[in-house]
Amino acid sequence: MQRRNVFSLLWMTVLVLAISACAALETRTPSAAPPAAPGAAGTPGASSGPQLAAQPAGAGAPSTAASLPYRVNANAQGEITFWHFWGSALRRNAIQRVIAGFQQSYPNIKVKETFVPFGDIWTRNTAAVTAGSGMPDVIVEDRPQLRARAANKIATNLGDLARRDSIDGSAFWPFTWQESTVDGQPYGLPYETDIRVLYWNKAAFMDAGLDPEKPPRTWDELWSYADKLDIKGSDGRLQRIGFHPLVGGMGADIWAWTNNAEFTNNGTLTVNTPAHVETLEWIRQWDERYGKQNLDAFIATFGPQNSPQDRFMSGKIAMLVDIGGYTSFLNTFNFNPETTKEPKQRLGWGMAPVPASSTGRPVSLSGGFALAIPRGAKNVDAAWEFIKYATFVGQQSWARDTYSMPTVEKLAKEDPILNVDPRWQILVKAMEYGRPAEFNLYYPAWGSEYNKAVDDMRIRGSNPKAALDEAQKRIDAEIARKKGS
Amino acid sequence: MQQALDSQRVPYKKPFITPWVKEALTGYAFALPWIIGFFGFTLIPMLFSLYASFTDYDIINPPRWIGLKNYAYIFMQDERFQTSLYNTLYYVALKTPLVIVLSVLLALLLNMDLPGQQYFRLIFYLPTVITGVAAIFLWVWVLSPTGLLNRALAVVGIPGPNWFYDPAWAKPGLIVMSLWYLGAPMLVVLAALKGVPRELYEAAQIDGANTWYQFWQVTVPMISPALLFVTITSVISGFQVFSTAYVVSQTAGTTAGDPAQSLLFYEVYLYTRAFAAVPEMGFASALAWILFAIIMVITGLQLWLSKRWVYYDN
Numbered sequence: 001m002q003r004r005n006v007f008s009l010l011w012m013t014v015l016v017l018a019i020s021a022c023a024a025l026e027t028r029t030p031s032a033a034p035p036a037a038p039g040a041a042g043t044p045g046a047s048s049g050p051q052l053a054a055q056p057a058g059a060g061a062p063s064t065a066a067s068l069p070y071r072v073n074a075n076a077q078g079e080i081t082f083w084h085f086w087g088s089a090l091r092r093n094a095i096q097r098v099i100a101g102f103q104q105s106y107p108n109i110k111v112k113e114t115f116v117p118f119g120d121i122w123t124r125n126t127a128a129v130t131a132g133s134g135m136p137d138v139i140v141e142d143r144p145q146l147r148a149r150a151a152n153k154i155a156t157n158l159g160d161l162a163r164r165d166s167i168d169g170s171a172f173w174p175f176t177w178q179e180s181t182v183d184g185q186p187y188g189l190p191y192e193t194d195i196r197v198l199y200w201n202k203a204a205f206m207d208a209g210l211d212p213e214k215p216p217r218t219w220d221e222l223w224s225y226a227d228k229l230d231i232k233g234s235d236g237r238l239q240r241i242g243f244h245p246l247v248g249g250m251g252a253d254i255w256a257w258t259n260n261a262e263f264t265n266n267g268t269l270t271v272n273t274p275a276h277v278e279t280l281e282w283i284r285q286w287d288e289r290y291g292k293q294n295l296d297a298f299i300a301t302f303g304p305q306n307s308p309q310d311r312f313m314s315g316k317i318a319m320l321v322d323i324g325g326y327t328s329f330l331n332t333f334n335f336n337p338e339t340t341k342e343p344k345q346r347l348g349w350g351m352a353p354v355p356a357s358s359t360g361r362p363v364s365l366s367g368g369f370a371l372a373i374p375r376g377a378k379n380v381d382a383a384w385e386f387i388k389y390a391t392f393v394g395q396q397s398w399a400r401d402t403y404s405m406p407t408v409e410k411l412a413k414e415d416p417i418l419n420v421d422p423r424w425q426i427l428v429k430a431m432e433y434g435r436p437a438e439f440n441l442y443y444p445a446w447g448s449e450y451n452k453a454v455d456d457m458r459i460r461g462s463n464p465k466a467a468l469d470e471a472q473k474r475i476d477a478e479i480a481r482k483k484g485s
Numbered sequence: 486m487q488q489a490l491d492s493q494r495v496p497y498k499k500p501f502i503t504p505w506v507k508e509a510l511t512g513y514a515f516a517l518p519w520i521i522g523f524f525g526f527t528l529i530p531m532l533f534s535l536y537a538s539f540t541d542y543d544i545i546n547p548p549r550w551i552g553l554k555n556y557a558y559i560f561m562q563d564e565r566f567q568t569s570l571y572n573t574l575y576y577v578a579l580k581t582p583l584v585i586v587l588s589v590l591l592a593l594l595l596n597m598d599l600p601g602q603q604y605f606r607l608i609f610y611l612p613t614v615i616t617g618v619a620a621i622f623l624w625v626w627v628l629s630p631t632g633l634l635n636r637a638l639a640v641v642g643i644p645g646p647n648w649f650y651d652p653a654w655a656k657p658g659l660i661v662m663s664l665w666y667l668g669a670p671m672l673v674v675l676a677a678l679k680g681v682p683r684e685l686y687e688a689a690q691i692d693g694a695n696t697w698y699q700f701w702q703v704t705v706p707m708i709s710p711a712l713l714f715v716t717i718t719s720v721i722s723g724f725q726v727f728s729t730a731y732v733v734s735q736t737a738g739t740t741a742g743d744p745a746q747s748l749l750f751y752e753v754y755l756y757t758r759a760f761a762a763v764p765e766m767g768f769a770s771a772l773a774w775i776l777f778a779i780i781m782v783i784t785g786l787q788l789w790l791s792k793r794w795v796y797y798d799n
Contacts (some may be wrong), residue, residue, distance in 0.1 A: 119735070123760045147697045152545045152763060296647055300630035444762040448740055455745035459652050470586045477562045484554070 034408035068105060068455050069167040069324075076381040078106035080137035082480045083125065085118040090251050090328075094401035100396030104388055105393075108381045125374055130155050131484045135374040137383035141188055143179045143370045144437035150187040158375040159185040162383050171392070173366075175436045176407040180370045188370030188406035189391040193397065194323040195430045196250050196354055196364035199330075202347035203230060204240070204318040215319075219259075219282060222319070223354050226289075229318040238298040241317050247299065247319035248356070250364070252454045253447065255279055257363035258356040263438040269475055271450050275359075279409075280464035282357070287458055321354055324427040328403035331421070345474055351426045353433065366434030368407065405431065433468050440481040449469035449474045506512045534770040555771035564798035566772070568746050569754035572656065576750065580660045585712060588667050592674035592712065606675075613668030621732045624662045632659075649733055652747035655667035659729060659748065677711035678704070706796040713795045717787055724780050727752040727760040751776055 092115065101112050114136070116124060128135035149155040159210045162168070169177035169186070176190035179309070202212035208228040216222045226242025233239050240484050241247070245255050253263070259282070261275035272277075287295065300335060301314060303309025306329040313335050313377055336346045352360035371387040395406035397416055400407075405427065406412045412431070418424045440446050452469035456462040462470075502510075513520070538555060540548035551660030559566045595606050612620070627633045630646040645698050648658040681704060705712075727750065732739050735747040741757050742749030755776070759769035 032502070106698055122762070123764075126544065126764060142762075150765050152543055154545060200605065296650060300650070445757075451740070452746060455652075455743075459745045477558075481554070481558050481562075 009334065021324060023285045023397075034221060034437050035290065039311055066391060068389065070167065070392050073105050073165075073385055075383060076379075076384050078108070079110045079112060080379050080382045080386060081112045081114060082138045082386065083114050083121055084137040085116055085121050086140075087115050087117070091402060097401065098390050098399050101397065102389045105383075105389065109183050109385060109407065110384060124321070126152075128152055129374050129376055132376055135376055136369055137373065137375055137377045137379050138386055140191070141370045141372045143188075143190060143368050144439050145444060146180055146187055146370050146372065147182050147439060148441060149372070150182045150185075151441060155187040155374055155376050156377065156380070157185050157187060158189075158373065158384070162186050165388065167388070171410065173406045173409055173431060173434070175366065175434070176368065179436045179439075184466050185454050187485055188372030189387050191371045191391055191395065192366035192402075193366045193405045193407050193434070194325060195366055195427055196254070196321050196323055196432045197351045197426065198319060198321050198354055199312060199326065200319045200350045200352070201312065201315065201337065202350055202378050203337045203345070204315065206316075206339045206345065206347060212347050213350070217353075218355050219357045223285075225319065230290075236294075238290060238294055240315060241295075241298065243319040244295065245253070245283050245289065245321075245362055246286075246458075247311060247317055249322035249326070251451070252279060252283055254363065254365045255283070257365075257435070258354060258360045259359045260357070267275050269440050269443070269446060269479065270477065271471065272465070272472045276359075276468055277465045279467065280454065284457060284464060297391075299436075308335075323404045323446060324405060324430070327351070327421075327427070331403075351423055360435045362430075364430065364434050366431070366443045367437060368404075398413050403427075405426060432479060440479070442479045444473060446475050446478070449478075521728060537767045538774050540767040540770035542765075542770075544624040544764050548767060551767075555768050556775075559768075559771060559775065565746070565749065565754055569742075569749045569751045572747065572749055573724055573726070575656055576660065576726055577720055579657070580723050581716060581719045583660065583664060584667065584670055585715055586714060587664060588670040588674050589708075589712075591667060591671045592678055595671070595675055596678045609671060610668035612665045616666075617742055618728075618732055620665075621662075621729055622728075622736070624665070625733055625736050628658050628662065649736075649748075650664065650744060652745040655733075655744060655747040659726075659733065662729060662733075663726070671717065672717055674708060677708035681707040705744050707798070709795040710797060713787070713791050717784055718785060719785070722782055724783075725752055726750050727756065731756065750761050 048105070084095055084100070086092055095354070098114065099113055102109075102111060122142070122145070123358070125135055125139055141155065150157070167186075169181070172190055172416075173193065176193055178187075180186050180190050182186050182277075198215055200215050202407060205212040206322060210225060210228055216225045222243050229240065229242030231238075231240040246252065256263075256276050256279040259275050259279045261273060261279055263269060263271065265273065290298070296318070299311075302311040303314060305396070306312075308314070312320055312326075313330070315331060328347060329476070336348050339345050339347070354364055356362050371390055373383050373387070377383055392408060392411075395408055395420075396411055397405070399406045399411065400417055403424075413427050438446075449471045452466040453462075453464075456467040457464050503561040524779040537548055539550060539552060541551050541554075542548035591609055595602055595609070610617070630645070630647045630650060632648075635648075646654040648654050659688055682777075685703050685707070686699055689703055696701065730748045730750045730753050733755070741753050755769050755772045758765045758772065
């Protein structure tokens, strides 16, 4: 081989690499969220007919614009595009029902619904807003990040429209509205929230000699209940665990709240107060209880989440904290295991407030989204009508389908179909302890530093205090950089 | 006389487009698509990113000049920069020798005179064609704690690690995965092997060299330019590892770089900066230029060192 050839080969490779890099970017997109189920991929128009027919009678006759619970702008018309990331069969169907209802009330507006993967949707929107074209008319925003979008002028100020239509936020759970506004100006209407509760397997309680109607209320009770619920095989492998704080739908940061730890102290973001250290130590105790290796191997045997083989429905964990929406899956699969001891009984499952430490109180993150209009959107009037409809009317069918909490308080508390299920009322009551995510304008992604501290402790064996001090150092440096630049 | 001749000569008017100019223009016209592409999509964006690296730029608002602040932060305070650089060097240092040894071994096997070699060549090259997220998902499944590989290991009594769930094993897992794409380097080495003149082996045999000696004294020097090429491209692609790590970490964990930032490679970190909730394109540009400088230096070093071990037969 000659020298010349090596160099020409190198150049060719550079070209090929460049081309394949482009290809990699193209194919990367499906990674963040699974593609929509083939059945759900149809156009809204094509599938709305049978879905509406299948809706419960309580949905009533098609509503007319006059009967809508907000001030309607009858002049709005044309086509709007709507970006969301609800690709699962359940949610895609649920949002298509909301759109179908809207089309009935607004025959002059046509909604074009587009699924964009969760990992891509906001990046793509930011790029479109920057380029000045290609942005949707309505987008689902992550509510905690909405203030950053407002600060970056990605989202449109909806204050004038809201005032025109007398929307002052009083209809919403207060924190959901607060999250959607900057200096009193709304940048979106809150859409969907959630609340976490403790789920427990009553048959497992009965078998373990616990009162199946008495859930644990504190961290200490979780520990002593787990003493009775844990089952280890003769080979030392775990067969059932009573509980582990990080097996479920609640992260260490929310557990910290139940221990009276705050992330904002005197206006600064703090992750290393004594209460925070205590929380991580508590989590480490649970890791040590089962042995991290054993636990990881046990977790690897869990079936897909929200399926009958998942950690809770398979009976592999007796208590866990998860979002309210999990109820819909327990209902769907009719989770009702039998006790192993005589007399055989089927007792179902229970739901209770999140257990807190001895000094704390139940707390849960209430996340969720907002429907917003990107800067530069073409049909703001029609987009605003859709946002109002989806928020004040659409969330009714949305909540019935997904069991996620509507942001409109009245809908959650008074919708007769939702409240047929007594468990729904437990979730509504639990909203008392819901609170929004901690937001920091200088470092919106600060949570990744906190999570690294948790990982450092759990995986690398770092001391909790040292790990949190390190995280604090990184957070401080990042915030100082953004403030200084 | 001369004067007379000159006065009789029909004045020659030089055409505006001489054949030489015409040929040049045609040439440039053919190259134009590439030139436009190079300027529009490579050079100008590169120069802009160089400018952006000295600014605070969130792609929404105009860039704001902040001098060397991005670079200062990266070098003095940024722990994630250090982590990502360490992860990337680890990956390159472990993967490159494996790629070279294995691609030479495969090429040697394929260079033997056996029936059906073209099918083997096809089979070994095939994974290079199957790229993208589908192949990555396949590997996440193969390397899952209860996946194919661990089951195979269990048969011979070895308890397999948790691979992508364990920060100590995530990078080795990714390297195992990357060795699937050996097709291209293998083909380059194979082509070089085919080009080694047979008479060199014959001469060596007459001198009494055994197979082992022939390999080291004839084969390796003769294919050394191909080995240099494979080394350089493998190092560069190692520094640019992105899509596999990005997809794997989000499948097995939640954020890019999981578990415990063990898959936070340089480009993954760069991406998370550039496309965060508040995009930091200026900061990411500074990271990109640092990576560019690192790759340039290492490639230059390899070319310089190659004088000592690469043999060119011209």
